[in-house]
Amino acid sequence: MSNIQIWQGPNGIxxxxxxxxxxxIMPLAAYLSEKQKKQIVSAFQVEAYDMAAxxxxxxxxVKLKETIATLGLRFIGEMLNRDDxxxxxxxxxxxxxxxxxxxxxxxxxxxxxAALKLRHCNELITHYFSKNAExxxxxxxxxxxxxxxxxxxxxxxxxxxxxxxxxxxxxxxNESLRTDDDQVDQIVNSxxxxxxxxxxxxxxxxxxDIGAKLEHAIANLNLLISPxxxxxxxxxxxxxxxxxxxxTAAGNTIAASGLKTALLKVGGFDYVPENLRSITxxxxxxxxxxxxxxxxxFYNEPAAISKLANLGxxxxxxxxxxxxxAYLAVYLGNSYxxxxxxxxxxxxxxxxxxxxxxxxxFEKVIQNDEVIxxxxxxxxxxxxxxxxxxxxxxNFSGLPKKNQQLYDAILAYNPRKAKLVAVDLFEAxxx
Amino acid sequence: MQExxxxxxxxxxxxxxxxxxxxxxxxxxxxxxxxxxxxxNLISDYHEExxxxxxxxxxxxxxxxxxxxxxxxxxxxxxxxxxxxxxxxIKLCAPLAINNWIIFIEVKANKIKYGxxxxxxxxxxxxxxxxxxxxLKIDFPNTTIAFIKNLGQKTVELSGLKKRLVVSLNLEKPKxxxxxxxxxxxxxxxxKCDEKIRVNINTFFEKAIDEALKAGHGNLIGVVEDDxxxxxxxxxxxxxxxxxxxxxxxxxEALIMDSESNKDSExxxxxxxxxxxxxxxxxxxxxxxxxxxxxxxxxxxxxxxxIKDGDILRGGARSKAYLxxxxxxxxxxxxxxxxxGNIKIWKNE
Numbered sequence: 040m041s042n043i044q045i046w047q048g049p050n051g052i053x054x055x056x057x058x059x060x061x062x063x064i065m066p067l068a069a070y071l072s073e074k075q076k077k078q079i080v081s082a083f084q085v086e087a088y089d090m091a092a093x094x095x096x097x098x099x100x101v102k103l104k105e106t107i108a109t110l111g112l113r114f115i116g117e118m119l120n121r122d123d124x125x126x127x128x129x130x131x132x133x134x135x136x137x138x139x140x141x142x143x144x145x146x147x148x149x150x151x152x153a154a155l156k157l158r159h160c161n162e163l164i165t166h167y168f169s170k171n172a173e174x175x176x177x178x179x180x181x182x183x184x185x186x187x188x189x190x191x192x193x194x195x196x197x198x199x200x201x202x203x204x205x206x207x208x209x210x211x212x213n214e215s216l217r218t219d220d221d222q223v224d225q226i227v228n229s230x231x232x233x234x235x236x237x238x239x240x241x242x243x244x245x246x247x248d249i250g251a252k253l254e255h256a257i258a259n260l261n262l263l264i265s266p267x268x269x270x271x272x273x274x275x276x277x278x279x280x281x282x283x284x285x286x287t288a289a290g291n292t293i294a295a296s297g298l299k300t301a302l303l304k305v306g307g308f309d310y311v312p313e314n315l316r317s318i319t320x321x322x323x324x325x326x327x328x329x330x331x332x333x334x335x336x337f338y339n340e341p342a343a344i345s346k347l348a349n350l351g352x353x354x355x356x357x358x359x360x361x362x363x364x365a366y367l368a369v370y371l372g373n374s375y376x377x378x379x380x381x382x383x384x385x386x387x388x389x390x391x392x393x394x395x396x397x398x399x400x401f402e403k404v405i406q407n408d409e410v411i412x413x414x415x416x417x418x419x420x421x422x423x424x425x426x427x428x429x430x431x432x433x434n435f436s437g438l439p440k441k442n443q444q445l446y447d448a449i450l451a452y453n454p455r456k457a458k459l460v461a462v463d464l465f466e467a468x469x470x
Numbered sequence: 471m472q473e474x475x476x477x478x479x480x481x482x483x484x485x486x487x488x489x490x491x492x493x494x495x496x497x498x499x500x501x502x503x504x505x506x507x508x509x510x511n512l513i514s515d516y517h518e519e520x521x522x523x524x525x526x527x528x529x530x531x532x533x534x535x536x537x538x539x540x541x542x543x544x545x546x547x548x549x550x551x552x553x554x555x556x557x558x559x560i561k562l563c564a565p566l567a568i569n570n571w572i573i574f575i576e577v578k579a580n581k582i583k584y585g586x587x588x589x590x591x592x593x594x595x596x597x598x599x600x601x602x603x604x605x606l607k608i609d610f611p612n613t614t615i616a617f618i619k620n621l622g623q624k625t626v627e628l629s630g631l632k633k634r635l636v637v638s639l640n641l642e643k644p645k646x647x648x649x650x651x652x653x654x655x656x657x658x659x660x661x662k663c664d665e666k667i668r669v670n671i672n673t674f675f676e677k678a679i680d681e682a683l684k685a686g687h688g689n690l691i692g693v694v695e696d697d698x699x700x701x702x703x704x705x706x707x708x709x710x711x712x713x714x715x716x717x718x719x720x721x722x723e724a725l726i727m728d729s730e731s732n733k734d735s736e737x738x739x740x741x742x743x744x745x746x747x748x749x750x751x752x753x754x755x756x757x758x759x760x761x762x763x764x765x766x767x768x769x770x771x772x773x774x775x776x777i778k779d780g781d782i783l784r785g786g787a788r789s790k791a792y793l794x795x796x797x798x799x800x801x802x803x804x805x806x807x808x809x810x811g812n813i814k815i816w817k818n819e
Contacts (some may be wrong), residue, residue, distance in 0.1 A: 122733060284591070288540070289670050290594030290595060290670040290677075299608055303610065308537035313541075
């Protein structure tokens, strides 16, 4: 068995392929009331395209976030690596649209295609509604946003967490699985995308549960860790090491003992952070990414990235991946360009990262970098190349095959190939 | 001429250390054996300019072992292996081995490296002892460990991953030692604490009391039921000739919950501050009283005698007080440590 998807989100309702107007698709928005549907159609009729798109998008995002919240906010906090989120946190105030789409895909609320299209809608919305947007939202863009909102979210009267995911999560926390269990085989052969979620479910339980649930989570982690360790990404490994450090610091000796045994099995103690300094860096880097994917990103990025840069240029190892990802995201920008004030700061910080760490990034990290892999349009590849050339990071060899192809394509300014390889790598995370 | 036969405590202990090293698969050369003996001897009654010190020592064959414990290391010296260098290690490091820093010694072939290590992250993080040879021990590949700590006057514990050796460096009758008294006491103190965080509170009390005991001249701790009626009866009826009942109990369950949920430096410092107070209270003369919900309600309580017919009185005032605690009928659990390290625990079943 290989690359089996343990759960799979739906890819939306069928819309008439020839639909070109709101009035053709709005009747299918089962989640909306008749009045709400009419309001969107009317907005199109009076050419208030931005109002129509924003209204539909907001409704879709609220629904998506409500659905995600049914899993419990503490679990959501664990999925996002955010300890500031607990059961009492209003989900709307902590979950950006970008994170909501990412989580919905992970939890099987929506499928891969849906996630891809909704991410694109999010980029359009954040661009057109940003302070410095120069053009107005046109009919076609507005229609595509409304269409995707209806097709993937508003078309269902009640979207939900994938049943397979819920059942699977229940099994992970309520049973100690055995090696001869088919589902263990499924997990072990799953793409990284699913393994990440499995690890997050187990770590969340180990950190927060007690009694039988905790015992099951520890047993299942110890069962799964050896066969999946090599497939896990570097930051997934750091997450396990950090969890071990957290529960030890908290005096939770049952959890600490379970995680220690698991790390011993795979020789994973190199991934235990020495101190909490890295957490400050990781939080600041997460903030940069949240800003990057939210409204007015070009305007807000300078403050967020300065905060990260001011923590110092000696980035602790456990935070390296998040920091490089954040700096690269800002430096490479999005389809609409870069933040003119933030990008030079990102460039300086990226230049301060040693050649050895860049080699590590291209060897072990980039293939699993869900943020940077989609940033391979012409302009972005050119910026990446310029950075590598100006800093003389041009001699990396012996990388894994696809990583090497991507690195070489960037250096050679071959955006078409860079994009193709990046798409391959991105899909390999999920399929 | 009569035949001379030499009976030496040193030889007997060296043999025990040799057996320990063999069981733990440790480097068994004579220098290491003698070096450990010297450490046991020094640690059993260590003073620096008149002040007693209670350094703990971890000996290992590889510092890689520390990877398995989130820690901070401070290497002080590296030299050729010799018995004198073991002694130097203690002399140089002992004054610095305070506030949960302990001495480490790496013995690798004919080299010795030493310094200090701390695994202190928060007030609730387990002690290095617990993380290495206690409940969090693991069999780290190709690694051997010997942990040395003082248990009382002239009594030292040498623990590895498989064996635990208590060495008495005097000729008195050996006391009873087990490894579970503190664990048992912490279980009693946290019996009614919130289940979700009980393990964490347990770890906190185990470490805090252990630290207090190290520096104390003998201690008494009593655990009572956490309900207002029991506490008011205790305050009214327990006959004491001195002591303090706190107007507001120190609620460690609340402090630890606060520190856990906020995870900020202010709540952590708050917990640390109150932890230092309870350690000082435990080391004051008399009984420290804690409820079974982690609340400290009184200290320095010098109990009047509650002696029953037929009770056999042995030892000094603290032993009598311990017996009175059991007889008075107010306590669920009583803990006693004598000046020479003897530990007893009693639970009202």
